[in-house]
Amino acid sequence: MFILIFNILLAQNKVGKSIPDSTHITRDTIQNKKEKLEDILNTQGDEIRNLFSKKLTYLIHNAKVDYENMSIAADYIVIDWNSGDIFARGKTDSLGKITDNILFTQGDKKFEYKEAVFNMKTKQGTAFNIRTDEDEMVILAEKAKRVDDENYYMRSGIMTTDEYFKAKKDSLPDYHLSTNKMKMITGKNQKTLVAGPTQMYIEQFPTPFILPFLYLPSSGKKREAGVLIGTFGERQTKGFYLERWGFYVPIGEYLDLESRFGVYTKGSWMTDNKLRYVKRYKYSGNFNIIYEKNITSTKGLDDYSEIENYRVVWSHYQDSKANPTLSFNSAINFVSQNYYNNSIYNQNALNGSVNNNQASSSISLVKRFNNNPLTISLNASASQNITSGNSNSGDVTMILPNLSVTMPQVYPFSPKSGAKKGMFQNIYMDYKMNLQNTVNTTMDDIFTSKMFDNSKNGITNQTNFGTTANIFNYFQIGINGNYKEAWTTKTIKKDYNLTENKLEINNHNGFKSYRTFGGSASISTTLYGMAKFKKGGVIESIRHMISPTISYNYMPDFSSDSWGYYGTYINQSGQKIKYSYFEGGILGDPSNIENSSVSISIANNLEMKVRDKNEKSGVKKIKIFEALNISTGYNFAADSLKWSPLIATGSSSVFNSKLKINYGMKINPYKIVFDNPTNNNFGHMVDKFGYFTIASYTMGLNFSLDPSLFGIKEDNYSKKYNKQGQIRYEKYYFDDENYAHFYIPWKLNIGLNYSHTKEYNRFSTTSATVNITGEVSPSPYWKITGSTNYDMESREFGYTRLGFMRDLRSFNISFNWVPISSGYNKTWDFYIGIKANLLKDAIKYEARNFNDNTNF
Incomplete structure (x- = not known):
């Protein structure tokens, strides 16, 4: 069953009944104006005859007439120089039946006819058995009148989008729309087809789907408003419904609006509004708001429920050509708690969105500078926990905002041109300042004053510096250092209340900061082992590549009293417990463990070459181990448990990488x-x-x-x-x-x-x-x-x-x-x-x- 409804936006067509032949053309009743030709009329044909007494010219076989931007190509053409009429007919067989059509061309528009009369002075005419392609559609009609360059009236027409019929691979379409009267408008900005009562045929059989009229804007630069077709039916708990119906409205040159709705006889309803915008080489995006009121059962019954769902989406993309130094982008997806698993429109279960347990949103503004390595970024984001049944369900974490100033690695002592040589020229440094404001709240408290009760903020300044060099052509060494400074306005103080036997944590407002630093040095190399086998065998060679790395890392223990970053309290057992003033904050804690450790890692790659007749080179490479990495470490500063766990990771692939492990x-x-x-x-x-x-x-x-x-x-x-x-x-x-x-x-x-x-x-x-x-x-x-x-x-x-x-x-x-x-x-x-x-x-x-x- 089909839902076939006409609207201002609808567009499609189909063909069905055969077009009767016309071997005799009747003079049309259009009155020719007494006008003169405005341009040179060029003619050609295999045989040209002139009847001077009647001022007629006959073009026979491969005939063609060109006038202004119009062209007529046919097997037989007669030109009446008195009236300006041109009669054209397609090629006929021995029985007089027309087998090849006339081709009429005007600009980029093409029409095919069996026979036609066209007046070069008035540019009006009548054609029979017309065929023309309009984008995805092909139109056929028994008779057509050309009023001017843009308006055509047709009788007994059919329309179809059958690709095989359109490409003339099949003589009959699999479906078509049939109508007795239609008008085609072929303007520069819009191509439109208007038809009277229209019936659909499938495989040449009529169906009961009939439209009182049809309006099809097929293509063009101009957008038009119209109705959007949805569905209808009945649901047990919702009643009868109209769903996803709506309208489309273009707004100016850069905007359009698509609005859809759904109504249900038992009280539920929904609306889906999408505003799209685009400006070429500048930006594009859309703003979408979905709201639903989902009512189940009947009010007063035990199973009655009323749930409000919503979704807000804003996607904005700035073209890089718009401003290379300033960009703004957004990806907002904010939903209600039950949107994905309890929506009226049940599409979320089909597309897998019902399994979503997070909804994320972000906005970013990035500023870059010419001839300056600094980049300034302003970001805001939100993350919703929407897992049904989770104890944290409904929690929202928002960053409002995050401001960062970044300088990528720069080499102050490198030459202006050529490769960097030695440790001095490879000295680098980078810098990043990050201002963070985080809000942890719930869906119930969002956009209220309570949402800021658990807000956190702080600023970090961090720089990394170091150098690299090759020694003895086989070893790569690296020396690196880092410095971090953190500022915040919120810290904590812990005291143990012996009277009530509980730990009290008090928040303190006021400026507080800490500083950390560390360093590392590493040396690495690459070793190769090769085993070659006798000629004629299946295995040609095996190569083993080993990349060992040894590094030393150091960071002090910042929990000692001299730094002032940690405090103490006495618990109920009389033990002194150390804690960080910055505990639970947005900036993290300064390390309370001294790290003076050596890390050891070994990366392995094992490949084998085998003979394969199917390969052009006759040899096929097989990766036994794409990667096999082993690492561990030893902390000299630890008082116990000095060795780190031994960690091994690897990956392999076989069967031409079809099986990955x-x-x-x-x-x-x-x-x-x-x-x-x-x-x-x-x-x-x-x-x-x-x-x-x-x-x-x-x-x-x-x-x-x-x-x-x-x-x-x-x-x-x-x-x-x-x-x-x-x-x-x-x-x-x-x-x-x-x-x-x-x-x-x-x-x-x-x-x-x-x-x-x-x-x-x-x-x-x-x-x-x-x-x-x-x-x-x-x-x-x-x-x-x-x-x-x-x-x-x-x-x-x-x-x-x-x-x-x-x-x-x-x-x-x-x-x-x-x-x-x-x-x-x-x-x-x-x-x-x-x-x-x-x-x-x-x-x-x-x-x-x-x-x-x-x-x-």
Whole structure:
């Protein structure tokens, strides 16, 4: 079933009934004005005859007449020099039937006729069996009158967007719109088709879909206002509805407005308003506000509910050509708590948005300077926690604003041209100042005075400096330092109240600052090992690349009294507890641990070359380990547990990178004991080295499959089979016995993620999930897509979606199904409609289920 509704914006067309031939042309009743030709009339033809007594010229075979910006090409043309009339006729066969049309061209407009009379003086005329293309549409009519350059009247016409009929690959369209009267306006700014009562035909059969009139603005520079077509139906908990109806209004040269609404007889309603703007080479963007009132059941009943949902979106993009030194961009997405999982318009379950647990927004203004390395950035952002059922659900973190001044690395002693040499010329420094203002609030308190109760602010100034150099041509050394200064107006003071036996934390307002610094030095090199094998074997060589790095890092302990960054209090046991005045602040805490450590890392890469006849070079490179990195460290300043955990990470790929493997492991070198009387399942490390235990390990597999993995390519069929189909069978190839063969494209991505974590726990926890996405076209015009994930620990499937699509020549059919989802978000939708943009919003049928908090 189709929903076919005319509107100011609608556009599409279709063809159906045959156009009768015309072998005799009747003189039209248009009265010619007594005017003269305004330009030279050029003629040509294989045979030219002049009848001077009647002032007639006959152009026979390959005839052509050019006048001003108009041209007529036909097999037979007669020019009446008295009246200025030109009679033209297409090529005829032995029975007198016209087989080739006349081609009339004016500027970029082209028309085809069987026969026509055109007056060069008045530029009016009449044509029979006309055919013309207008963008995605082809129009045919039995008779047409040309009034002037822009207006044409037609009778007994048909319209279609069938690509095969438009390209003349098929003599009949798969659908068309038929009308007795129509007018075509072909202006410079707008092409418009207006028709009387119009009926739709499918495969030449009439349908009951009839419009009282049709108005199709097909193309042009000018935009026009109009009605936007939605859907209608009935839902059990919402009643009868009109959904996604609306209007479109262009506003000036750079703006337009799209407004849609939905109303439901049981009280629910929604509105969706989108304002778009664009200025070429300057900026573009859109502002979208969605508001819903979702009413379930009947007022007074126990299951009655009334929920307000909203979404505010603002996207702005500034073209880099507008101002290279100043840019402004925004990506606002602010939603109500239940928008994604309880919207009236159930699209969120189909597109996967129902699984969103965060909504983020950001605005940025960046200023750069010519001939100056400084960059000034002003940013504002917000992050919403919208996970249903989460204890933190509804929390909002806002940065209002964040101002930063950045200077990238500069080399003050480098030469103006040429490469930098030596440690002195490679000395660098950078700088960044960052002013932060953070607000932590809830959706209930947002945009109220309470939202600033938990605000935090501060300024950091940080600079890094250092140098690099090569020594002995094989070693790279680096020396680096850093300095950070932090300013804030909010600190804390802790006191233990022995009377009430509780810890009291008091906030203090006033300027407070801290400063930290540190340094590091590193040396690295790269070693290569090569093993070559005998000629004639499968393996040609193996190469092992090792990149070891040793670095020393130092940072003081800033918790000592001399720095003044930490305070103390006496707890109920009489112990002195040290704490940071900046604890919980936006700037972080100065380090309370001295770091004087050596870090060791070894990066490995292992590749193998094998002989392969399918490769042009005869050799194929296989990466056994794309990366295998091992690292650890030793802190000289620590009083115990000096060794850091041993961490190993790696990645490999096989089957032409179709299978990618990532893995990692963490090993603790010290003994873990479980002596906590209150929780014997949670332990701690003691200073006994050599008890290597696996704290965690992870593995991820990603397998991407497609026909190319098995050597199957689409061009294999054209090379193997000589015969190819036509008219919707172009993708079929036929063997000598006329059996059809076709390429079946498909993709399958399988992801496996496994993690095992123990750390200080007596019992380990594991996580294993499988993610599968894929698509296949079992025939050239069918496509099936799907995605799912499976938790092997809980043995449950997660969000699952299936999609079925069918190309029906001029129509598309799709069916999307979400059989498994969180909560009550299982759903499906069905669509069938015209492919062409002109009519895709007009000739369509849509249906979807609405679970409305009921089981699927």
